[in-house]
Amino acid sequence: MGRVDGKVVLITGVARGQGRAHALRLAEEGADIVGVDVLEDFATNDYAMSTQADLDETVRLVEKLDRRIVVRKADVRDLQSLKTAVDGAVAELGGRLDAVIAQAGICPLANSDAQAFLDAVTVDFNGVVNAVDAALPHLVDGGSVIATGSVAGLITGATDNPKTGAGGLGYSFAKRSVAAFVNDLAIALAPRMIRANAIHPTNCNTNMLNSDIMYRQFRPDLENPTREDALVAFPAMNAMPVGYVEPEDIAAMGLFLVSDESRYVTGMQMRVDAGAYIRNRPQQPAF
Numbered sequence: 211m212g213r214v215d216g217k218v219v220l221i222t223g224v225a226r227g228q229g230r231a232h233a234l235r236l237a238e239e240g241a242d243i244v245g246v247d248v249l250e251d252f253a254t255n256d257y258a259m260s261t262q263a264d265l266d267e268t269v270r271l272v273e274k275l276d277r278r279i280v281v282r283k284a285d286v287r288d289l290q291s292l293k294t295a296v297d298g299a300v301a302e303l304g305g306r307l308d309a310v311i312a313q314a315g316i317c318p319l320a321n322s323d324a325q326a327f328l329d330a331v332t333v334d335f336n337g338v339v340n341a342v343d344a345a346l347p348h349l350v351d352g353g354s355v356i357a358t359g360s361v362a363g364l365i366t367g368a369t370d371n372p373k374t375g376a377g378g379l380g381y382s383f384a385k386r387s388v389a390a391f392v393n394d395l396a397i398a399l400a401p402r403m404i405r406a407n408a409i410h411p412t413n414c415n416t417n418m419l420n421s422d423i424m425y426r427q428f429r430p431d432l433e434n435p436t437r438e439d440a441l442v443a444f445p446a447m448n449a450m451p452v453g454y455v456e457p458e459d460i461a462a463m464g465l466f467l468v469s470d471e472s473r474y475v476t477g478m479q480m481r482v483d484a485g486a487y488i489r490n491r492p493q494q495p496a497f
């Protein structure tokens with residue numbers, strides 16, 4: 211018996227990184243996957259988004275586990291096309307959805323164009339709301355909504371500071387809003403025994419972290435820092451002496467929240483952050 215046998219889970223941003231890790235971990239434990247990804251770059255975002263080859267690889271790896279996966283190219287900012295994609299893919303897998311992991315995201319740091327602020331907000335926050343909106347008609351009673359925030363939304367100044375520009379400000383705003391959204395969404399969904407929780411990662415070993423723009427945030431003292439240069443600085447974020455967590459660490463929390471083990475866990479801000487939050491905000495909670 212797997213921990214999520216027979217469940218169907220929608221994952222946004224499924225082509226690589228944490229999205230792929232969620233898909234594989236859930237498939238290992240018996241779930242089938244509906245996945246969407248944009249597969250297009252953003253002018254305001256310094257590093258590239260996933261490619262068709264990335265998405266194909268996620269499909270290959272899930273199918274290797276003998277689970278089903280139906281994927282669609284869709285932008286989480288576009289509710290109508292997201293709904294069409296999800297409706298079609300869910301129908302192909304039998305018409306029910308047990309959970310949604312709304313986690314597609316961008317991080318347009320150090321871009322001072324107002325468009326960077328708006329892109330961060332519309333992808334990282336509106337995209338989460340849209341994913342829930344697209345999932346809800348199919349979501350079974352007792353289901354689970356999971357949204358990916360970031361410790362950047364919980365720690366003042368992490369990406370909302372003058373160095374990270376309008377894009378960083380938008381990222382913090384969006385992630386803070388994700389935290390607030392799941393809190394109140396949990397109340398709205400509770401009568402149907404559907405829970406809503408956020409996962410807040412610290413630095414995670416994906417393309418988002420392994421990007422030149424991120425290296426520059428961590429090593430402002432160098433003109434063209436490399437990953438090796440940044441590795442020295444990454445641990446400054448965390449209480450534990452590690453620079454980052456792995457996508458599989460986030461997927462472990464995702465699995466718990468999709469599984470019935472978490473059936474009474476709702477409205478929670480689940481940090482997988484090697485102590486980043488407590489390091490930056492000690493003496494919590496306040497009474």
Ligand SMILES: NC(=O)c1ccc[n+]([C@@H]2O[C@H](COP(=O)([O-])OP(=O)(O)OC[C@H]3O[C@@H](n4cnc5c(N)ncnc54)[C@H](O)[C@@H]3O)[C@@H](O)[C@H]2O)c1
Nearest residue numbers: 223227228247248259260285286314315360413414416418
């Ligand atoms: N990597 C980190 O250090 C870190 C830390 C905290 C939070 N997060 C959050 O984790 C989530 C996953 O990011 P990741 O680390 O796997 O990064 P990633 O860049 O590897 O993956 C993001 C995925 O989302 C897709 N995507 C982006 N915009 C989209 C859109 N509009 N519609 C559909 N798909 C879209 C991309 O193509 C990509 O496949 C994001 O919400 C991110 O903000 C990441």
